Amino acid sequence: MATPLIGLKIRDRRKEIGLTQTELAGRIGISVSYLNLIEHNKRSIGGRLLQQIAEELDVGLEVLDGATERRLVSDLNEVLADPLFDRLRLDPGSTGDLVGRHPGWAQALITLHRAFLDRSQAMHALADRLNQDPFLGDAIHRILTNVSAIRSISEILTSVEDVDAEQQHRFHTILSEESARLSSAAQGLSTFFDKAHTATRSTTPAEEVDDFVLENGNHFPILEEAAGRLRLRLGETPRVMEERMLEALAEDHGLRITRAAPENEAHYASRAPLRYSPHNKRLLLLDSAPAASRRFAVARLLARLSFAGEVEGIISASATLTTPAARERAAIALQSYCAGAALMPYDRFLEDAVKARYDIDLLRRAYSTSVEQVCHRLVTLRRPGSEGLPFAFLRSDPAGYVTKRFPLPNLPLPRYGGTCPLWAVYRAFQMPETVVSQLAEFPSGDRFLFVARAVAKGDAAYGQPRHLLSIMLACEALYADQTVYGDRLDLSAAAPADRVGATCRLCARDDCPQRQEDVIIKSQSAGRGGPGLAAE
Amino acid sequence: MRVMIVEDEPNIVESLSFVFSREGWQVAAALDGDTAIERLLSEPPDVLVLDVMIPPHSGFEVLKRVRSEASLKALPVLVLTAKGQEQDRHTALRLGADAFVTKPFSNRDIVQHVRELAGVNGSAAEPPGSGV
DSSP states (O other): OOOTTHHHHHHHHHHHTTOOHHHHHHHHTOOHHHHHHHHTTSSOOOHHHHHHHHHHHTOOHHHHHTHHHHHHHHHHHHHHTSGGGGGGTOOGGGHHHHHHHOHHHHHHHHHHHHHHHHHHHHHHHHHHHHHHOHHHHHHHHHHHHHHHHHHHHHHHHHHOSOOOHHHHHHHHHHHHHHHHHHHHHHHHHHHHHHHHHHHSOOSHHHHHHHHHHHHTTTOOHHHHHHHHHHHHTTOSSHHHHHHHHHHHHHHHHOOEEEEEOGGGGGGOOSOOSEEEETTTTEEEEETTSOHHHHHHHHHHHHHHHHSHHHHHHHHHTOSSOOSHHHHHHHHHHHHHHHHHHHHSOHHHHHHHHHHTTTOHHHHHHHHTOOHHHHHHHHHTOEETTEEOOOOEEEEEOTTOOEEEEEOBTTBOOOSSSOBOTTSHHHHGGGSTTSOEEEEEEOTTSOEEEEEEEEEEOSOOOTTSOOOEEEEEEEEEGGGGGGSGGGTTSOOSTTSOOEEOOSBGGGOOOTTOTTOOSOOSOOOOOTTTSOTTOOOO | OEEEEEOSOHHHHHHHHHHHHHTTOEEEEESSHHHHHHHHHHSOOSEEEEESSOTTTOHHHHHHHHHHSTTTTTOOEEEEEETTOHHHHHHHHHHTOOEEEEESOOHHHHHHHHHHHHTOOHHHHOOTTOOO
């Protein structure tokens, strides 16, 4: 996939250190004309060649790779795909230029668009409440009834002259009664809206946390270190580990721990495997919860209570987390990170992952963890110098609502749904609990390995629908042979692959039978656009 | 003329009763649907003023029953609905309501509707003190 800024960065850096094209091309063993094409973004490069160039130019790979800028381009392209801008006929090819020249303005546009979406969602949520909330329907009826009585009596008192004194007194009494009822109904309505306001879900904090995680490459060395210290106390086998974590919660943090037997659990409607009450330091464990979920929840609580300082330090240092709600969400994300790191220690887990060729099921069994926990941990293996395969991560519900995402620089994952339905992450819902692997080719020609599995979250009670989520890992097809999931796929360049796109509005495949919306990009010169936008 | 008001809010019943009485009409009232049916069958009025939101099952149940009774089939029914409740209007129309007044209503409007439904000539029937 063409990346708009690499070529420019290579050229700038080469000139900065006084190398000619001929000299650089000679050192890395490519032709001058090929280097020229690279510098003018006419050829996309990556892998070994990019590494060689970075070494010769004496800069870090991440500097040339321009991951931040590419994320901006990707986010900006998603802004562009909003039907709101249809009439403006904006040139999608110019997003790369805008990001390159005015990154601040690009970020401002993205921030504005997110705020717009947030407000729209809040408005729709309120509209739904107005239309469907039984309390509101009843309150409005009561108010209209009170007003009807007041209006009717007032009309009588002002337009009928011969109302006798007793009747007049009666009507005044009614007016007083109805006014008091009206006040009470209005106050009830006002209280309702106060509560409705605080309960309105805002997407902005989630977006902020998303960006915060991306900025840190989904790797937090301080937490890895903290989790390492914790791990030393926990032992090896899962059962021992859980017992020791509970001991630590009781001894270090003074929690009183009780267990709810399955027959008593009907009282606890929540799917959460544990309940923690900070004010009275009580912890209730649900014995029937899946062991992996319960162990993870215990580890997260232990991380929350043991590493509050570390978590707070990371959050305070971030300029991205601007609201209390975002900081709260980030704290939960970091506690989960720490739990994953404690249950799946970095070095050993990386070694096992490489040995198992990233077989999620093997790793899940080896660490007694869940599919999602393993996938999430695999994405965090980004320690410089000791990295696992670069994976993207996506979690979706059956309605296409993306609840967790970690993109790759050249694989943008839409934030707001509307992703290509051909992706394995959605196919997996057709076969829950089965791994669906897919060699996916984008209109740009870029190929990725998608590995997805729909899993049931928690145990549904009889008569309740299962809570299914589809978890997907994705990596460049280049790395597919390092995973077990590439074994059954023909990975040769000429082999057929599933023709997918990013979203309909960003996908140039006119003949796609799954198309739901018109494409906003009809043609584009290769190399100018951001990820996912290059023409076929 | 005899008008029956079916409305669970006593203060509205009281004000409408006053207004209708001023028109020289006889007024009967019921605060719930079951009582309404009972009285409608025993002493059918010339016009029924029926609120949608009444216990125990809503004014629609009363309307359905009215239209299923041979003796009440032709009874003119004025339905009181809440303002903006389009669905209520559609339902009432489907069930055979003859007219609607939305809350909060004016006395003048409701009197005018009842007159029209009863086929009463406004000026001829206008008693002293009307026009509320």
